[in-house]
Amino acid sequence: MQPTYDDILDEATDLLVHALLVGTPDIFNTDQGSQFTSDRFTDKVKAAGVAMSMDGRGRWMDNVWIERLWRSVKYENVYLQDYQSLPEARDGLSEYFAFYNHQRRHQSLNRHTPAEVYHLGRDADPVGCGQ
Numbered sequence: 001m002q003p004t005y006d007d008i009l010d011e012a013t014d015l016l017v018h019a020l021l022v023g024t025p026d027i028f029n030t031d032q033g034s035q036f037t038s039d040r041f042t043d044k045v046k047a048a049g050v051a052m053s054m055d056g057r058g059r060w061m062d063n064v065w066i067e068r069l070w071r072s073v074k075y076e077n078v079y080l081q082d083y084q085s086l087p088e089a090r091d092g093l094s095e096y097f098a099f100y101n102h103q104r105r106h107q108s109l110n111r112h113t114p115a116e117v118y119h120l121g122r123d124a125d126p127v128g129c130g131q
Contacts, residue, residue: 029053
């Protein structure tokens with residue numbers, strides 16, 4: 001059965017309420033999906049004293065790098081490990097991110113690791129961005 005708009009809005013709002021119980025950020029950033037622009041959702045954000053920031057139309061490009069990261073995390077680790085508990089996931093993901101940043105070579109970084117690129121600094125331009 002296909003979820004309705006109300007189902008999606010209920011889920012987004014419930015997740016927001018639970019997240020705000022854990023901690024309150026200074027700024028809440030979302031895309032302009034209708035569930036995030038609804039009064040029901042934005043009123044809860046504002047009531048918590050949190051400023052809202054929404055990505056403008058066409059800002060999907062800003063998220064390309066993070067979307068690629070989470071795709072790698074899911075397919076290279078989470079789906080393969082099938083974690084059964086939060087502590088197990090926390091430990092396993094900590095190991096994976098150490099590998100991802102310090103050992104895994106990235107095609108988009110000219111076969112460097114993210115740590116190598118970070119430590120080389122922008123002046124070295126290891127990925128050819130200045131060309």
